[in-house]
Amino acid sequence: MTVPHWLFGDQLGPAFLSPGEGGPARDAPVVMIEARSVFRRRRFHRAKAHLVLSAMRHRAAELGDRVRYVRAETYREGLREAVGRPPLTVRHPTSRAALGLVRSLSGVTVLPPRGFLVPQEDFRAWADGHGGQRLLQEDFYRWVRRGHGLLMDADAPAGGRWNHDHDNREPPPKGAGTLGAPAPYRPREDAVDDEVREDLDRWEREDGIRFVGRDGPRLFPATRREALAALDRFVERRLAGFGPHEDAMLAGDPVLSHSLLSSSLNLGLLDPLECVERAERAWRSGEVPVNSAEGFVRQIAGWREYVWQLYWYFGEDYRHRNALRHHAPLPEWFLELDADAVGARCLSTVLAQVRDTGWTHHIPRLMLLGSHALQRGWDPAAVTDWFHRCFVDGYDWVMLPNVVGMSQYADGGRMTTKPYTSGGAYVNRMSDLCGPCPYRPTERVGERACPFTAGYWAFLHRHRARLEGNQRMTRAVRGLDRLADLDELLRQEADRGDGPP
Structure with a gap:
């Protein structure tokens, strides 16, 4: 009997079933498992949940009689229903949690990963x-x-x-x-998308599964x-x-x-x-x-x-890096993608993009969303989880280095040579977001003080001892000595707290 092959929901292209280079047999039965527990553990963006489920169900339809598609509460339950007992093959998963799961199962052979250039x-x-x-x-x-x-x-x-x-x-x-x-x-939705949307509605209504964001027409x-x-x-x-x-x-x-x-x-x-x-x-x-x-x-x-x-x-320890000792929780307005509560036009605009589509490009992610989190001292693990849940392309392997290493500088510089944050001048130069904003990118204090400009200087002050020895940050840190209004700025930032800017 040909050994069945388990296909995860991010292994949907033909390369993952290719028999070459240690792949599954050409006629191997395929197992796919839709586990609701994934959506119970994290509050995912609804558009992301829709995309993943639609992609899995479309792939199952393509594979036809070759696939056993099981909808279960957990992966383990789904496997028991689909194949009973191993043997089973599976491609190297893309997360440590999934790899730990498949390695904990007796009789499961883990094949080399696909979808990347370098072994x-x-x-x-x-x-x-x-x-x-x-x-x-x-x-x-x-x-x-x-x-x-x-x-x-x-x-x-x-x-x-x-x-x-x-x-x-x-x-x-x-x-x-x-x-x-x-x-x-832009794709056109079909009957599979209709079914997915009905199932998501039912999960929210009957199973207590909660999502964030909006699920408009599928964009990806x-x-x-x-x-x-x-x-x-x-x-x-x-x-x-x-x-x-x-x-x-x-x-x-x-x-x-x-x-x-x-x-x-x-x-x-x-x-x-x-x-x-x-x-x-x-x-x-x-x-x-x-x-x-x-x-x-x-x-x-x-x-x-x-x-x-x-x-x-x-390694797994990287997940817990917090070199800057940032521990503030993410505020409710950010968790709920409440763009309407935010006065700063740049942040409101990008938060609305995430709310409505589950996507923005790399600069809003890094220099607006990530930069604001860094300036406010939010817990990098919570920020990582937020990016993982709220973006259609977010996976553990994607967001852990991107957020812990680059965006939040939580590894202390092992991945990047400096913190990626800026004042409002950068936002003003690289966008058209500042013009109608009630805040001014050149102002640090007062009613019109830009939250990014004030936040940038407060961040440098808070971490001066660490950053002044960084060659790429020395000049910026020394700029603190020229700020006659630094004390006023710090009081203002403390008073503002983590309310929406």
Whole structure:
């Protein structure tokens, strides 16, 4: 008898059932389990729950009689119903909790992971060779490009430079309101989506399962066909304009020229190699400039791959890092995505985007949502959990390094060389969000004091002893000595507490 293969809900592309390189047998029966306990443990964004369940059910429909799709309270109950007793194979899961579960089951063989460019043992060898401490993303990115021949001309980087960030950090055009990029791919819902929405309604009504955010029409691919269509649309119509303004923010144009492919990659519907190779072909054929191609390749072959590898390399203890000793709880308005309670236009706008879609691009995540949490001293574990629950592309492996390491600097600099936070001047330069705001980015104190500007200086003051020895922060910390209103600013920040800004 052929050994059944268990397919997790983020392993939905064809590569996860490929029989090559230690994969399951070509005719292996497939088991898929929809476990309600996942949604009981965490209060997920409703749009995220919809996307994951829709993707799983669509995949089951594609597999037809080959799959046994079980809806159960827990994975263990589902396995008992689906296969009784092992043997069973499963691809290496994407979270430590899931890996612990499958390893606790007798008779389960864990196959190598799929969906990433670099084998874990190769990364470990590279990281150990660098001392295992400060593992710079830029070094890793160049190593990956050399190893996979990505955007390379012989031994040299395409376009003569490894890094085109200088060309990819332009502010948005003044007064434009939108970049005017071609619209991104958007899927059409079907009967599967209707069924998912009815089930979610029933869970909330009868089973006490609670969600956050809104579940409008599904905005992200739930099938391989949809994901390939989204990739085609991005490369053919949007990639050319992606690079220059990838760090910009516009209130009326939240997607700009971004690919919106992260959820498809993280569901396993797309393979990272096919995405970066498509971008490279578009550059070599003259369809897109090198800085746009490189910016996209960097996001996938550089940052996404780097985060996946660090999640496993740093170990479980990394989850509990809190170098800045931040312990404040997340306030209710933030937990509830209550954008209407927030007066600061930048934060209100982005919180509304999360509420309505479960998505924003990387700069609002880092420099607005994450920066505000860092300035307010919120518990990094709680911030990590919030990002995990509230974003359609959020998984444990995605958010743990991104939030603990980069966004909240909770590892004390093991992943990044400085805290990523700023005053309102950065927001004003890189967006159109400050104009109609009741706060002014240049003001630190008073009724119109920008919460990011005041919060930035309060953060530097609170952590001066740690940060003044950081070469990238020395100049900023010394700026505290020039603030004649520092005492007033600190009193104001203490009085404000964690109410919505």
